[in-house]
Every structure is written in structure tokens, then in C-alpha cells.
Amino acid sequence: MTMDTVFLLASLGLLVSTALALIRVVGGPTVLDRIVGVNVVGAQTTVLLVLIGFLFGNISMFVDIAIAYAMLNFILAIGVTKFFLRRKSARGGSEET
Amino acid sequence: MARIVTFFIMLVFWVLISGMFDAFHLGVGVICCLLVAIFSHDLLFYGHPDLLWVRDIFKVLAYFPWLFYQIVLSSLEITYIVLHPRMLEIIDPRLVRFRTRLRNTMARVTLAQSITLTPGTITVNMSGNEFTVYALTQKAAEGLPGEMETRIARALERE
Amino acid sequence: MRELQEEAKLRMPWQDVILQTSVRVLIPFIQLFGLYVVVHGHYSPGGGFQGGVILGAAIILMALVFGLPASKHYISENVNKTLSITGPLVYCGIGALCILFGGYFLDYSALNRILPLGPIAWRSFGIFLVEVGVGIGVMSIMLRIYRVLSSAGTIDQGL
Amino acid sequence: MSIVSWVVAVLLFLGVFFFAIGAIGILRFPDFYSRLHAAGKCDALASTLALVAIALFNVRDFDWTLFQSWDNLRVSLKILLIILFVYVATPAATHAITKAAFIVGIEPWEKRKRNR
Known part of the structure; x- marks a missing residue:
């Protein structure tokens, strides 16, 4: 069993848990549940990108992509939250999503 | 002073991420660090930094292993709760309020971030010195703020 | 919980100390990473485009967390307009300069007649200059799009 | 396989295991706030374990005379920078989401609600 097999198995495990988190994204009762799901998927994708870098033998390139992805994931979470808050306060903030 | 310190931090960061050490890339790197230092030095530092911040950085780095140990401990607890068949009988969510004795804004924010990072507790609000924390179990609620506050006070408060 | 909601509504929910301090520390590093992506585009x-997006995202993050007026204090509307003109102008200017010195559009080896560095060095350097132009243009136009869309045309109060 | 490889494999699979726990957690918990506990938290530990494993594997045969292994060390430090970024950014995002939920007024699940 070489290290490549280990990385491949770990990537497959990560993909399975990404699929589990995607269930919450698709079927979450509220918008904020979906944001949480997207955050989890983002964290898993960051690790997955570094693993893919090892599998392709080009680690220094994929680390850059992973850093950029982590940054944009953070900005996305804050942006969507602010957008949600603004929509809520514009409508009076009492209705159920 | 703040500009100079920011410039050197940025230069270290540039060398770390760049990985090309020919004259052209290093020169462009120095220019980029200068740009960031001129435009964003007042973002990285609140007021005027003094030489004590070097000591502070090492103290914060010494705080990290303990924080990681706490994260491991409470992650194992969360794992137990998640995998328990009758999960709803174990968890007992509640809001906890407490006042901190930290005076420094940076120390307060570090405390809030550490509380959020530790599984089982989330900082909901921080107004002045009053924290509102949402805890998942009674055990997690009773452990607040506890040793974490002491350690942060040792690392970041300066008198 | 009710009183917490009232308190949070009174104190403008988007003015949050924890978020602001974290973002303050992060923004210079995000900017330097964006500059790194712009500079190392050919390795x-x-x-240019991706680095410009990251640079723009740093300022959008500032506008999200500190409010749009603070980001206008950082880069004002007039400076932003000037930058969004400068970016394409650098790109087209390099291309036109190549035509002026007897090559095709964006044929950088023709620039060898300005300063004899050799055509290969000029090709590399020309791509770098064009990418800087693209980065500036993309950054300012990203910021402009965010400002106009988030405040419905009147650039006063963002999300 | 050498001992470093074993350590790397164990750390990596522990990380994947905690990621799976986080994913199962956000599916099983009863309300929004407790989902956040599972989501943002197991992720911090899981990303740390997995990324430390990868950084360790990258410098597995370090030779200080070769430029290549110094470059590998730099890439490993870069991977550690991702961990630092995650430690600053993830709690901030979690805090923003929680505060938004409280302001909007999503009711937390409580124990006595179940007995009713």
C-alpha cells in the first residue's frame, strides 16, 4: 500500500462527507442552515484541494488555490449573512423563512 | 513606526509565499510590501506599536498548544454526543452570561474567538465586558470562562 | 433572548467588534496574497484577473464589516474611477506602444527598441506589465459593481 | 512503509473521521444553533489534523544541502499558514452567522419543549 493509495482513500472519504453536508445545503429548513452547510463544504474542499495537489504531484500550485478558496469562503459567509440580515430588517424581521 | 513594522511582517510573508529569489521577483516583492504597508498599516495595528509586541507574539504562540489541547478534548466530547443514539437526552442548550476582567480589546477578542473555537460553546454577543455564550451542554456552560481567561490575561494583558 | 435582540437591533447589527478585529488583522495579508497572485501570473x-478579484474582495470585505463609508474613506469614488480607467489604459497603452515601435498589437519583442534588454526578457516583462493593468482594472471594477449593487445606485450605505 | 508514513496516514484518517463527524452532526442535531457546534468545530480540529499530516509528508526526507527540500519546507509552512487562517476566520464566520440568527429571532431548541 503506497502513500498514493492512502491519499486517494482519504479523498474519497472526504467526498462522502461532502455529500452528507450537501444534504443539509439542499434540504435545510432555513437559509442560515444552508449557509452553515456551505461553510462545512468549503472547509472540506480546502483540504481536498491540497490532497489533489499531492495526487497530481504539483503541491505548490494547489496550495495557492486552497488559500484563495479559504479566503473567498470566509468572505462569502460574511457577505451572505449581511445580505440575509438586510433583507430581514427591510421586511420587518418577523416572517418565517 | 507602524509602517516599518508592517513592512517587515509583509516581507517575511512574501518570502514565505513567493519562493522565487531572483532580483526581479524580490524587487517587485519589496514594492508590493511597501504598497501594503503604506495603505494598510493602520488596519494591522491599532495605535503605535512598541517593541513589546515581539514578546507578545511569542506569548500568544505559547498559548496555542494549550488551546489546541482544549479543542481536542471538547471535540472528543462532541463526537461522543453526535454518535450517541439518544442524543436529545444528553444535550441541554442554554445561554450563559458572564463578565470578563480583561481590559484590552485584543485580549477580549482573543477570548471570544477561543470560546467559539472550542467545541460546545459559541460567543453570541460581546458588548463591553459582557459576554453572551451559547453552550451545548451543562458541563460546557459551567466551565466558562475558567482557565482560558487566566491564560489569555497572562499572554495579552500588559500592566 | 428578547433583550439581546433589542440590544443588537439598537446597536446596528453590522458593527461587531469581534468581526472587525479579525478582519483588520486579515486584510493586509489578503491584499499581499492578491498582489502575489498578480505578480506570479506567468509561473x-x-x-491579472484572479489577483484583481482577490484584491477587490479584500476591500469588499472591509466594506461589509466596517460599512461602506469606511471603505469610501479607504478608496474614494474618484480614486476608484481613476483606477478603473488606468487599468485598461495600461493594457491598451502597452499594446499601442508595440505598434508604435514597429510590431503587432501586444507583440512585446518590438519594445526592445526602447531599452535593449533582449526580446525574450521583454516578452516576460511585457506580460507582467499587462497583467498589472488587468489587475488594477478588475479590482476597481469589482469594487464599483459591489458599491452600486449593494446600495441600489446611491453610493451611501451598503449591505 | 516508514514510520513517518504511518504517522501521516493515521493523522490524515483521523482528520477525515472528524470531518465525517461534523457532517453527521449537522444532519443529526435538532436545531440550528447546535448544528453550528458540530459544523464549525469539528472542522477546526479536522482541518488541523489533515493539513498537519500533509505538511509533515511534504518534508518527509529533509536534506539540508538540497534546495529542493528547503522549497518543500516553504510549501509546508504555507500549508501551516492555511491552518492559522482557518483559526482566525472560522470562528469569526461562525460568530457572524450565530449573531444574525439571534437578531432574526430563530428560537433555540430547549429541553422542556420536548416534554410538552
């Missing part, structure tokens, strides 16, 4: 992934 690693990225280039």
Missing part, C-alpha cells in the same frame, strides 16, 4: 496559477 503559478492566477494572473
Whole structure:
């Protein structure tokens, strides 16, 4: 069993848990549940990108992509939250999503 | 002073991420660090930094292993709760309020971030010195703020 | 919980100390990473467009967390307009300069007649200059789009 | 396989295990706030374990005379920078989401609600 097999198995495990988190994204009762799901998927994708870098033998390139992805994931979470808050306060903030 | 310190931090960061050490890339790197230092030095530092911040950085780095140990401990607890068949009988969510004795804004924010990072507790609000924390179990609620506050006070408060 | 909601509504929910302090520390590093992506476009992934997006995202993050007026204090509307003109102008200017010195549009080896560095060095340097132009243009136009869309045309109060 | 490889494999699979726990957690918990506990938290530990494993594997045969292994060390430090970024950014995002939920007024699940 070489290290490549280990990385491949770990990537497959990560993909399975990404699929589990995607269930919450698709079927979450509220918008904020979906944001949480997207955050989890983002964290898993960051690790997955570094693993893919090892599998392709080009680690220094994929680390850059992973850093950029982590940054944009953070900005996305804050942006969507602010957008949600603004929509809520514009409508009076009492209705159920 | 703040500009100079920011410039050197940025230069270290540039060398770390760049990985090309020919004259052209290093020169462009120095220019980029200068740009960031001129435009964003007042973002990285609140007021005027003094030489004590070097000591502070090492103290914060010494705080990290303990924080990681706490994260491991409470992650194992969360794992137990998640995998328990009758999960709803174990968890007992509640809001906890407490006042901190930290005076420094940076120390307060570090405390809030550490509380959020530790599984089982989330900082909901921080107004002045009053924290509102949402805890998942009674055990997690009773452990607040506890040793974490002491350690942060040792690392970041300066008198 | 009710009183917490009232308190949070009174104190403008988007003015949050924890978020502001974290973002303050992060923004200079994000900017330097964006500049790194712009500069290393011809060796690693990225280039002008991607680096410009990251640079713009740093300022959008500032506008999200500190409010749009603070980001206008950082880069004002007039400076932003000037930058969004400068970016394409650098790109087209390099291309036109190549035509002026007897080559095709964006045929950088023709620039060898300005300063004899050799055509290969000029090709590399010309791509770098064009990417800087693209980065500036993309950054300012991203910021402009965010400002106009988030405040419905009147650039006063964002999300 | 050498001993470093074993350590790397164990750390990596522990990381994947905690990621799976986080994913199962956000599926099983009863309300929004407790989902956040599972989501943002197991992720911090899981990303740390997995990324430390990868950084360790990258410098597995370090030779200080070769430029290549110094470059590998730099890439490993870069991977550690991702961990630092995650430690600053993830709690901030979690805090923003929680505060938004409280302001909007999503009711937390409580124990006595179940007995009713």
C-alpha cells in the first residue's frame, strides 16, 4: 500500500462527507442552515484541494488555490449573512423563512 | 513606526509565499510590501506599536498548544454526543452570561474567538465586558470562562 | 433572548467588534496574497484577473464589516474611477506602444527598441506589465459593481 | 512503509473521521444553533489534523544541502499558514452567522419543549 493509495482513500472519504453536508445545503429548513452547510463544504474542499495537489504531484500550485478558496469562503459567509440580515430588517424581521 | 513594522511582517510573508529569489521577483516583492504597508498599516495595528509586541507574539504562540489541547478534548466530547443514539437526552442548550476582567480589546477578542473555537460553546454577543455564550451542554456552560481567561490575561494583558 | 435582540437591533447589527478585529488583522495579508497572485501570473496559477478579484474582495470585505463609508474613506469614488480607467489604459497603452515601435498589437519583442534588454526578457516583462493593468482594472471594477449593487445606485450605505 | 508514513496516514484518517463527524452532526442535531457546534468545530480540529499530516509528508526526507527540500519546507509552512487562517476566520464566520440568527429571532431548541 503506497502513500498514493492512502491519499486517494482519504479523498474519497472526504467526498462522502461532502455529500452528507450537501444534504443539509439542499434540504435545510432555513437559509442560515444552508449557509452553515456551505461553510462545512468549503472547509472540506480546502483540504481536498491540497490532497489533489499531492495526487497530481504539483503541491505548490494547489496550495495557492486552497488559500484563495479559504479566503473567498470566509468572505462569502460574511457577505451572505449581511445580505440575509438586510433583507430581514427591510421586511420587518418577523416572517418565517 | 507602524509602517516599518508592517513592512517587515509583509516581507517575511512574501518570502514565505513567493519562493522565487531572483532580483526581479524580490524587487517587485519589496514594492508590493511597501504598497501594503503604506495603505494598510493602520488596519494591522491599532495605535503605535512598541517593541513589546515581539514578546507578545511569542506569548500568544505559547498559548496555542494549550488551546489546541482544549479543542481536542471538547471535540472528543462532541463526537461522543453526535454518535450517541439518544442524543436529545444528553444535550441541554442554554445561554450563559458572564463578565470578563480583561481590559484590552485584543485580549477580549482573543477570548471570544477561543470560546467559539472550542467545541460546545459559541460567543453570541460581546458588548463591553459582557459576554453572551451559547453552550451545548451543562458541563460546557459551567466551565466558562475558567482557565482560558487566566491564560489569555497572562499572554495579552500588559500592566 | 428578547433583550439581546433589542440590544443588537439598537446597536446596528453590522458593527461587531469581534468581526472587525479579525478582519483588520486579515486584510493586509489578503491584499499581499492578491498582489502575489498578480505578480506570479506567468509561473503559478492566477494572473491579472484572479489577483484583481482577490484584491477587490479584500476591500469588499472591509466594506461589509466596517460599512461602506469606511471603505469610501479607504478608496474614494474618484480614486476608484481613476483606477478603473488606468487599468485598461495600461493594457491598451502597452499594446499601442508595440505598434508604435514597429510590431503587432501586444507583440512585446518590438519594445526592445526602447531599452535593449533582449526580446525574450521583454516578452516576460511585457506580460507582467499587462497583467498589472488587468489587475488594477478588475479590482476597481469589482469594487464599483459591489458599491452600486449593494446600495441600489446611491453610493451611501451598503449591505 | 516508514514510520513517518504511518504517522501521516493515521493523522490524515483521523482528520477525515472528524470531518465525517461534523457532517453527521449537522444532519443529526435538532436545531440550528447546535448544528453550528458540530459544523464549525469539528472542522477546526479536522482541518488541523489533515493539513498537519500533509505538511509533515511534504518534508518527509529533509536534506539540508538540497534546495529542493528547503522549497518543500516553504510549501509546508504555507500549508501551516492555511491552518492559522482557518483559526482566525472560522470562528469569526461562525460568530457572524450565530449573531444574525439571534437578531432574526430563530428560537433555540430547549429541553422542556420536548416534554410538552
